[in-house]
Every structure is written in C-alpha cells, then in structure tokens.
Amino acid sequence: MNLIDKIKQTQLGYRKAGDKTKASILSTLIGEAEAIGKNDGNRQVTDAEVIKLAKKFVDNNTANIVIYRAQPGAELKVEVLEVENQVYAQFIPSQLSEEKLREVITEIVSGLPEKNAKAMGEVVKQLKAQFEGQYDAKLASTIAKELL
Numbered sequence: 221m222n223l224i225d226k227i228k229q230t231q232l233g234y235r236k237a238g239d240k241t242k243a244s245i246l247s248t249l250i251g252e253a254e255a256i257g258k259n260d261g262n263r264q265v266t267d268a269e270v271i272k273l274a275k276k277f278v279d280n281n282t283a284n285i286v287i288y289r290a291q292p293g294a295e296l297k298v299e300v301l302e303v304e305n306q307v308y309a310q311f312i313p314s315q316l317s318e319e320k321l322r323e324v325i326t327e328i329v330s331g332l333p334e335k336n337a338k339a340m341g342e343v344v345k346q347l348k349a350q351f352e353g354q355y356d357a358k359l360a361s362t363i364a365k366e367l368l
Contacts, residue, residue, distance in 0.1 A: 230310070252273055253269065267352075281308075
C-alpha cells in the first residue's frame with residue numbers, strides 16, 4: 221500500500237471516530253498531494269512527493285506558530301497548527317541520524333568503481349532510491365564529498 225492510500229485509510233478512521241478536524245486536515249493533504257500527480261500527466265503521486273508535501277506543511281505551520289506565539293490572543297491558532305503538525309508528522313518517516321547517514325553513504329561509496337567527484341551523482345541516485353525524504357541533503361552532500 222502506498223502512502224497516499226495509508227493517508228486515505230487514516231482519514232476514514234478519523235471520520236468513523238467522529239474526529240472531523242483531523243479528517244479535514246488530511247483532506248487538505250490528500251487534495252494537494254493528488255494535485256501533484258494530476259498536474260503532471262494524471263499519474264499516481266509518489267510516496268516521496270507526499271512526504272515532501274507533508275514536511276512543507278509542517279515547516280509552514282511551525283513558522284506560523286512562532287509568529288502567532290508573539291501575538292496576544294492567538295493561542296487558539298497555535299493550538300490548531302500544533303494539531304495539524306501532529307497529524308502530518310505521522311506520515312513523515314524519521315530522519316536518518318548523522319551516524320546512520322554516514323554509514324549508508326560509506327556503503328554506497330565502497331561499491332563504486334571510482335571514488336572521485338564525478339561519482340557524486342551515483343551516490344545521490346542510490347541514496348534517493350533507498351532513503352528518499354529520510355535524510356538531510358546538505359549533510360549527505362558534505363559526507364559524500366568527504367568520502368569521495
């Protein structure tokens with residue numbers, strides 16, 4: 221089962237439980253995610269695209285929380301955004317630690333025929349194929365440059 225189907229299943233569970241707020245939050249995520257695929261040749265949205273979108277929603281909400289906390293009387297807005305983040309977070313895989321990321325990149329590099337700057341593309345390709353959305357790209361680039 222792909223991620224968008226899991227989100228739809230979770231949304232249905234919220235509806236059955238009578239939690240209209242969380243069901244509505246997921247409706248937004250589903251709609252935006254499916255639009256990505258529809259706008260790109262009417263294809264199925266990928267798990268990586270859904271994860272990226274959920275992260276974007278969480279990042280935007282987090283930025284807004286900071287702004288609203290500075291405003292008197294905006295406590296309710298902060299609460300709503302925090303609930304949204306909790307709902308979205310369940311569909312974002314945990315990030316690889318720096319240690320684990322270094323381990324994975326070391327393994328990828330060890331399997332390469334050549335270890336030079338030109339091999340960076342292959343490292344990124346393999347890393348994305350195995351761990352899309354689960355690592356800090358900037359950190360991965362730094363580690364790969366060290367190892368190449």
